[in-house]
Structures are given as C-alpha cells and as structure tokens.
Amino acid sequence: MSRPHTIRLTMAQALVRYLAAQRIEIDGRRERLFEGCFAIFGHGNVAGMGEALYAEREAFPTYRAHNEQGMTHAAIAFAKQHRRRRMMACTTSIGPGALNMVTAAGLAHANRLPVLLLPGDTFATRKPDPVLQQVEHYGAPSTTVNDAFVPVSRYFDRITRPEQLLSSLPAAIDTLLDPVDCGPATLALPQDVQAEAYDFPAAFFDERVHRIRRPGLDEAELAAALDTLKRAERPLLIAGGGVLYSADACDRLAAFAERHGIPVAETQAGKGSLRADHPNNVGAIGVTGSTAANALAEQADVVIALGTRLQDFTTGSRALYMDHGPTLLGINVARFDAAKHGGQSLVGDAGVALEALEAGLADWQADAGWQDKLADERRDWLAIVERVTADDGAACPADSQVLGAVNRAAGENGTVVCAAGGLPGELHKLYQTTGPGSYHVEYGFSCMGYEIAGGMGVKMAAPERDVYVTVGDGSYLMLNSELATSVMLGHKLIVVLLDNRGYGCIHRLQGATVGVEFNNLFEGCNTAPDGAPEIDFAAHAKALGCEAEWVDGIGGLEAALDRAKAADKTYLIALKTDADKATAEGGTWWDVPVAEVSSREAVTERRAGYDNNKQRQR
Numbered sequence: 001m002s003r004p005h006t007i008r009l010t011m012a013q014a015l016v017r018y019l020a021a022q023r024i025e026i027d028g029r030r031e032r033l034f035e036g037c038f039a040i041f042g043h044g045n046v047a048g049m050g051e052a053l054y055a056e057r058e059a060f061p062t063y064r065a066h067n068e069q070g071m072t073h074a075a076i077a078f079a080k081q082h083r084r085r086r087m088m089a090c091t092t093s094i095g096p097g098a099l100n101m102v103t104a105a106g107l108a109h110a111n112r113l114p115v116l117l118l119p120g121d122t123f124a125t126r127k128p129d130p131v132l133q134q135v136e137h138y139g140a141p142s143t144t145v146n147d148a149f150v151p152v153s154r155y156f157d158r159i160t161r162p163e164q165l166l167s168s169l170p171a172a173i174d175t176l177l178d179p180v181d182c183g184p185a186t187l188a189l190p191q192d193v194q195a196e197a198y199d200f201p202a203a204f205f206d207e208r209v210h211r212i213r214r215p216g217l218d219e220a221e222l223a224a225a226l227d228t229l230k231r232a233e234r235p236l237l238i239a240g241g242g243v244l245y246s247a248d249a250c251d252r253l254a255a256f257a258e259r260h261g262i263p264v265a266e267t268q269a270g271k272g273s274l275r276a277d278h279p280n281n282v283g284a285i286g287v288t289g290s291t292a293a294n295a296l297a298e299q300a301d302v303v304i305a306l307g308t309r310l311q312d313f314t315t316g317s318r319a320l321y322m323d324h325g326p327t328l329l330g331i332n333v334a335r336f337d338a339a340k341h342g343g344q345s346l347v348g349d350a351g352v353a354l355e356a357l358e359a360g361l362a363d364w365q366a367d368a369g370w371q372d373k374l375a376d377e378r379r380d381w382l383a384i385v386e387r388v389t390a391d392d393g394a395a396c397p398a399d400s401q402v403l404g405a406v407n408r409a410a411g412e413n414g415t416v417v418c419a420a421g422g423l424p425g426e427l428h429k430l431y432q433t434t435g436p437g438s439y440h441v442e443y444g445f446s447c448m449g450y451e452i453a454g455g456m457g458v459k460m461a462a463p464e465r466d467v468y469v470t471v472g473d474g475s476y477l478m479l480n481s482e483l484a485t486s487v488m489l490g491h492k493l494i495v496v497l498l499d500n501r502g503y504g505c506i507h508r509l510q511g512a513t514v515g516v517e518f519n520n521l522f523e524g525c526n527t528a529p530d531g532a533p534e535i536d537f538a539a540h541a542k543a544l545g546c547e548a549e550w551v552d553g554i555g556g557l558e559a560a561l562d563r564a565k566a567a568d569k570t571y572l573i574a575l576k577t578d579a580d581k582a583t584a585e586g587g588t589w590w591d592v593p594v595a596e597v598s599s600r601e602a603v604t605e606r607r608a609g610y611d612n613n614k615q616r617q618r
Contacts, residue, residue: 004202005201005202006199006200006201006202007199007200007201007202007205008197008198008199008200009197009198009200010048010051010052010162010194010195010196010197010198011048011159011162011165011189011193011194011195011196011197011198012048012049012051012052012189012194012195013051013052013055013056014162014165014198014200014204014205015049015052015118015165015169015187015189016037016049016052016053016055016056016060017052017056017205018165018169018204018205019033019034019037019060019089019116019169020032020034020056020059020060021205021206021207021208022034022173022207022208022210023207023208023209023210024085024086024177024209024210024211024212025209025210025211026085026086030209031086032086033086033087033173033210034060034086034087034088034089034116035061035078035086035087035088035460035461036060036061036062036063036088036089037053037060037061037062037063037088037089037090037091037118038062038063038064038065038071038072038074038075038088038089038090038091039053039062039063039064039065039090039091039092040064040065040066040067040068040071040091040092040093040097041093042092042093042094042095042097042120043093043094043120043132043133043191044092044093044094044095044097044098044119044120044121044122044133044191045091045092045093045094045097045118045119045120045189045191045194046093047191047194047195048120048189048191048193048194048195049091049118049120049189049194051195052194053091063485063489064485064488065481065482065485066481066482066484066485067100067453067479067481067482068090068092068097068098068100068101068104069100069101069103069104069449069453069479070449070452070453070479070481070482070485071090071453071482071485072090072101072104072105072108072115072117073104073107073447073449073450073453073454073457073479073482074088074453074454074456074457074460074482074485075087075088075089075090075115075457076104076107076108076111076113076115076454076457077417077440077442077450077453077454077455077456077457077458077461078457078458078460078461079113079114079115079457079461080111080113080440080457080458081415081437081440081457081458081461081462082461083244083245083436084113084114084182084212084245085212086461087114087115087116087176088115088116088457089115089116089117089118090115090116090117090118091118091119091120091189092118092119092120093119093120093133094119094120094121094122094131094133094134094144094145094146094191095132095133095134095135095145096133097119097120098119098120098121098145098146098149098188099145099148101117101119101149102148102149102152103447104447105117105149105152105153105184105186106152106445106447107442107444107445107447107450108152108183108184109152109153109154109183109184110444110445111241111269111442111444111445112182112183112241112309112444113182113183113184114176114177114182114183114184114185115176115184115185116172116176116184116185116187117149117153117184117185117186117187118186118187118189119146119149119186119188119189120189120190120191120194121144121146121158121188121189121190121191122134122144122190122191123190123191123192124160124161124190124192124193125192126141129141144188146158146186146188149184149186149188152184153183153184153185153186154175154181154182154183154184154185155171155172155175155176155181155184155185155186156185156186156187156188157171157172157186157187157188158187158188158190159187159188159189159190159193160190160193161193161198162193162196162197162198162200163198163200165200166200166201166204168187169187172185172187173185173210177210177212177213178213179212179213179214179215179245179333179334179349180215180333180334180335212247214246214247214349214351214352215333215347215348215349215352216348216349216352217346217347217348217352217353217356218346218347218348221345221346221347222346222353222356222357222360224344224346225329225331225344225346225357226357226360226361228302228327228329228344229302229304229329229357229361229364230361230364232301232302232327232366233301233366233367233370234296234299234300234301234302234366234367234370235260235262235263235300235301235302235303235304235366235370236262236263236265236293236296236297236300236302236303236304236321237253237257237262237263237264237265237303237304237306238264238265238266238267238270238285238303238304238305238306238308238314239253239264239265239266239267239270239273239274239306239307239308240267240269240270240305240306240307240308240309240314241267241269241270241307241308242270242306242307242308242332242333242350243270243273243306243307243350244269244270244272244273244307244436245307245350246307246333246349246350246351246352247351248351249273249307249349249350249351249354250273250274250435250436252351252354252355252358253273253274253306253350253354254274254275254278254280255358256354256357256358257274257278257280258278258279258280259358259365260361260364260365260366261280261365261366261368261370261371261374262280262304262366263280263282263292263293263296263370263374263377263378264278264280264281264282265282265283265284265285265289265290265293265296265297266281266283266284266285266293267284267285267286267308267311267313267314268284268288268313268424268428268441268443268444269308269443269444270307270308271284271428271431271433271439271441272433272434272435272436272437272438272439273436275433275434275435276431276432276433276434277432279375279378280374281378282296282374282377282378282381283378283381283429283586284428284429284586285297285314285320286313286314286315286316286320286588287312287313287316287317287425287587287588287589287590288313288424288425288426288428288429288586288587289320289428289429289586289587289588290381290429290586291377291380291381291384291585291586292374292377292378292380292381294316294320294586294587294588295377296373296374296377297320297321298320298321298324299373300321300326301326301327302326302327302328302329303321303326303327303328303329304329304331305328305329305330305331305332305340305343306331306332306350306353306354307331307332307333307350308332308337309332309334309337309340310330310337310340310341311444312590312591313443313590315341316588316589316590317589317590317591317617318341318617318618319588319589319591319613319616319617319618320588320589322341322617322618323616323617323618325618327343327344328341328342328343328344329343329344329346330343330344330345330346331346331348331350331353332345332346332347332350333347333348333349333350334347335347341618381586384585384586385429385430385432388400388401388404388430388583388585389401389403389404389405389407389430390404391404391405391553391554391555393553393554394553394554394578395552395553395576396576396577396578397553397554397557397575397577397578397581398577398578398581398582398583399422399423399426399498399504399577399581399582400426400430400581400582400583401554402470402496402498402554402557402575402577403416403423403426403427403430403431403470404430404554405554405557405558405561406468406470406496406561407430407431407432408558409468409558409561409562409565410438410466410468411434412434413464413465413466414434414438414465414466414467414468415437415438415439415440415458415462415465415466415467415468416431416438416439416440416441416468416470417440417441417451417454417455417458417467417468417469417470418440418441418442418451418469418470418471419441419442419443419446419447419448419449419450419451419454419475420442420443420446420447420448420449420450420451420475421448421472421474421475421503421504421505421506422472422504422505422508422582423470423471423472423498423505424441424442424443424446425505425582425587426582426583427439427441427470428441428443429583429586429587430583437462437465440454440458442454448474448475448478448479449475449478449479450475450479451469451470451471451475451476452469452471452476452479452480452482452483452486452493452495453479453482453485454469455467455469455486455493455495456482456485456486456489456491456493459486459491459492459493460489460491463491466494466565467492467493467494468493468494468496469493469494469495469496470496470498471495471496471497471498472497472498472499472500472503472504472505473497473498473499473500473501473502473535473537474502474503474504476497476537477535480540480541480544481544483495483541483544483545483546483570483572484544484545486570487544487545487546487569487570488545490569491570492567492568492569492570492571493570493571494561494564494565494570494571494573495541495546495570495571495572495573496557496561496573496575497537497572497573497574497575498575498577499535499537499574499575499576499577500521500576500577500578500579501521501522501523501532501579502520502521502522502523502524502525502579503520503521504520504521504577504579504580506520507520507521507524507579507580508579508580508582509592512592512606513592513594513606513610514594514595514602514603514606515600515602515603515606516600516602521579537550537572537574538550538572538574541570541572541574545569545570546569546570546571546572547564547567547569547570547571547572548571548572548573548574549563549572549573549574550574550575551573551574551575552575552576553575556575557573557575560573561573589613589616591613591614591617592610593610594606594607594609594610595607
C-alpha cells in the first residue's frame, strides 16, 4: 500500500513532527538535532502546541521549567556546551510569557548561539481582540509584543497560515545551523493558527540529516595571510569562540602554536580551546587578561584574531594592541568579523584556515627571543595565579581564592559555569582549563541570572561532567528558580554562592569612576530602619529541594565541595566574601566614560585619567 501524499495536521502538530524528524551528523554519528522543547504553557500555547507536544512526547521530549527566561538560558547553554551542533526549542504563551524570553534571545544573539523560540501570539483572525495579555497598537494592529524579538533574532517570522511552515521552518533550521548567521530563530505562533489544520506533504516529515558547513578560503586572501605571517617576528594569536565551534580546530590550534612558536591568548568565548597547561597558552587577553597575554599584545607585530568578534574586553577598548599599530589578521567564518577594525581578512572556518596556514608556513617560526619571552611571561603569570588563588586564612576570602578552590575541586572532569559581574573577570584571568567543555562563561551579553539555568543546560548536554556553578548573591536573587527544575529533572549541579551583600563588581567600578559607594552594596542603599535583610541562601535552596549549607573561609569551602561532589542532587554552598577584593595583577584599560564636569574633585581627577587613556585608542 503506497503512503498518502499528504497528512492532515494542525500547524502545531506539523511543527513538532518536523522538528522531531531532524538529525545532525557529528563525527560520523547521527543524533537528534533537537534534544526537545522547554515549555511553560498558557492560554496562548497550551491548546495548540501543548496538544502537539503531548502527541510527540516520546520522539520529542517536553521539559517543564519555572521561568521563561531561565528555560531559554538553559536551552542556550545546552547548545553552547554542544558547540552549536545540537539545540533545543522553547515555547511560551503570549504576552508576559513571550516577553520573558526576549532577554535570553538577546543573549543568544550576542553570543551567536542557536535556540528556536516559539512564543504564542494573538489571534490571526483578530475576531476576539483584544484578548487577555494583548498589547494593542492603535495605528499598527498587526503589531504584537512578539515584534520585540525582531532585533534580537537572526530569523523571525509570524506564522499566520499553517502552510507557511513549509518554507519558514526549513529557513529557521538553516539559520540555526549556519556558521555565519547562527543565532536565535523566532517563529511567532498565533494561537488560532496553531490549532488550524492543513494537508501537509508527507515528504515534509521525512528524516533529514544535517551537517555543519565549513566554508573554504579565498586563495588570494590565503596567500596574503601567509605573506603577512612569514614576515612576522612577534606574532600573537587570539583564540575566540569560533575555534571551539569548528570541528577540529582545537587540536589544530595546539599543534600550530607549538610548531611555529606562537603565543596563544584566549577570549572569554574561546577559553578552553587550548588547555591551560599547554606551553604556548599565555592566558586571557584584554580587560580581564593576564599580565602575560597583555604584555605580549603590547609588543606584537602581528595579531591573529582567530574566530573572535573582537569585543571591547578583548581589545582593551581598542587601546591595548591597537594603539601601536600591529598588523591585524582577522580569520573568521563571518566576513563581518574578519574585517573588523580595518584588519586584513581571511574569511573561512577556523580549522580549515589553520590547516591551510600550516601547509603554507612550512618550517617558519616566530623569533627565538619572542619564544623566550612567551615562556618567561607565562611562568611569571602562573606564579601570580598560584599566589592569588591560595588560601590565606581570611574569614571573608576574595573571589580569586574561592575560584581557586573550585578549580582544584573540578579537576579534569569539571565544567565551571558563570555569567556577569566580577566573577567572569576573575575566572577569565585565573581559571586553569582542561580543554574544550571545561569552561562555560556567558560574557557576550553579560547577563545576570544566566548562571543556574545555564548550569542546568550544561548538565543536560554533558551529564557525565561535574558542573560547578559560581554565582554572586545579586545574580542569585535575580533568577534562581531553575534550581527547583534541576532537582525535578535530576540534573545535579554544584552551586557555589558568593555573598558580598550587593553588586560587588559594579561597586568597584563605581569607586574607580565616581569615587563613592552608592546603591550597589546593601550598606549604601536606601533601606528601612533595620537595614537590608540577612538572606539565608542555604535555607532558600533547601526550600527549592536542594541540599545546602553555609561555610566559613576556603577550608570550609573545600570540605563542603567534597560533600557536594558525593551528593546525589543539586547542592548549594554559600559563603561570605569580600566585596572590595579583586585581583590587581593583569587587565588593561576599559572605556567607561567618566563625567566631564562634576562638583566633586574625585570625579575631576578620574576624568583626567580617562582623557589620558582615550588618547591611546586607535
């Protein structure tokens, strides 16, 4: 009996069935492209998408979360840990449920990470308008809150007819998998159209196997890049996230750097692409960089920007290595990034580029004196790392000391997760990675609240790894609800909560630019007569189903980390830390404008220093 040429399905049923049929080839294996769908149901998606997800729950699992932003962070972290090769979808109701995903969409867009967003929408027919949660625009009746996704989506469509899926769904998938355009894809789903049926071609639901494209190189650009490198004496390579997202680029980078004597610095997104114990790894670059990487950057004659978008933290706001005018060679799969800052471009996949450069450079090496400087700077920096991460017995330790304890506990099989505030800077400087997958810090969007949800997404992607979430009290209070989800789904996290009674990172930045404490630490805020509450974070985590405890100092933390590792569910460790302590060594200038006029002398003095640093910008 021949199969029917069409299948009658609702729009929502067709969407879910199509997603369930997508596969990805990874290292010769075929896996599901989508792990499943996070869903918080409401009146805008429960009847349509909810019914469709229930029908496909075996082939396409649905996971319940507690916050729409949190679940989307988890989905994004899942994709990042899989190095953009696998992903998830997220569906919400209309109105506030949809808008809660917009911040996470911005995060995915800034970090070039794939996530499929499926917010419910108002009625396409408009018959019952205005419906519950609908925002009306008198002069633009087709506008809904989902239009807020347009600037933070790489692909956006509103499905007003079921048959539009035939063209829009493949286009969304292509965007999610494209190495250049990768980012969030949003399909807004009017609730009436979700339930509307159409006779879809049966072939639309055939299994489809995807492969990530690896764009090749232009021969003229390659020849020019080789010529530039052969003339270089003091090259520095900056490894960005594009190295991790290229299939074999990490191994190629290690061999390339070692053979040619090139020091390798790392961005936040690229950290872990080269193991910290590799002799050519000089650590983090830029504002949160090591003394080694930044010293070499200030003397390099060629800077190879490999797979990085050259964010201001990476370039020291264009005043670190840009001001002395080295040749900047941008190697990136995206033309937009390869051509930044007027550099020389080599457009193509990072792994493909390294292979071609390796073949063309033959036995060329960096200057012998430069290689000696690499070794000396690296040795000196590692001594600093050892010193500032060691326990000095302080009752309120510095962030660096806490992260040192986490680093030691994590070992080869740990993954550290963080985002926003002062902790990412200390991690970037100090954390000693064990290779790809050991370091997961969201700093493209620097989004407070990503940490716990992101940790859960990492654990879903890599259940065999021990996931260590480091989070400040400020971020924890913003978004902690996915602790309960991690317990509910059995995705164990080890959460280390550093309580410095406020927003410590911005408190320090405020001191450097304004010269006062105001509205950052609890002690500098408007409060009731009794002051801000003492928050029992351990009791709160226990109320969400976790195991939890308070500890004192690094010794107490290290003992608790052993207990947490032996536990069978999410375990939170809280400790008091010093809001004023930060690693003084390393780093470089960051462009944060200081008030040009002020009644306070402290601001005037800081403005003079700011104006002086501005002169170095290229």
